[in-house]
Amino acid sequence: DQQVKQNSPSLSVQEGRISILNCDYTNSMFDYFLWYKKYPAEGPTFLISISSIKDKNEDGRFTVFLNKSAKHLSLHIVPSQPGDSAVYFCAASAYASGAGSYQLTFGKGTKLSVIP
């Protein structure tokens, strides 16, 4: 059972337009959310995060929105650039009492293609 879902495997956007990547989660214990970006042949790199006490976090062209009631978060990239073409992973963190630590659960990723 996937606790973090990215229902769109791929997304194509014109350069300069807005890219919106979506993520849904089922576990209400998640209290911290992250987005990672991955280029081919590289490991995922951290992009932006948001705590469950907030509903928005902005960093330059990247904004993450969190809707806790809907268990939904989204990543907005404005304006989109060809260099943003990558796979974007949504991740959620919760405290695992059995392990005594926080663990990340990742979605399957969305491949973003920004067309020049």
Place this chain on the structure above:
Amino acid sequence: DAGVIQSPRHEVTEMGQEVTLRCKPISGHDYLFWYRQTMMRGLELLIYFNNNVPIDDSGMPEDRFSAKMPNASFSTLKIQPSEPRDSAVYFCASRREARETQYFGPGTRLLVL
């Protein structure tokens, strides 16, 4: 800092052979994670360590998989015997404190024929 270092970057082996993947975490990071990425399942956590001690290995798929962390700067993930369905990209990641960002290595692309 050089970041998380993984070796080899690519591994091609035949079914039944032993495979050993290696990871050097970022210095000073107390947590080390092993992930596997496949098209079907995405990024799955296999096992993680805190201060060299395995904390949660519930993601390890079978007894054929084992991981060790003999010291703070080195970890291995071993598959013995390997099977074609083990073909995937294996990532190592590390982080310092409990809620800080995880930093990933470049991954090892494993192909088992």
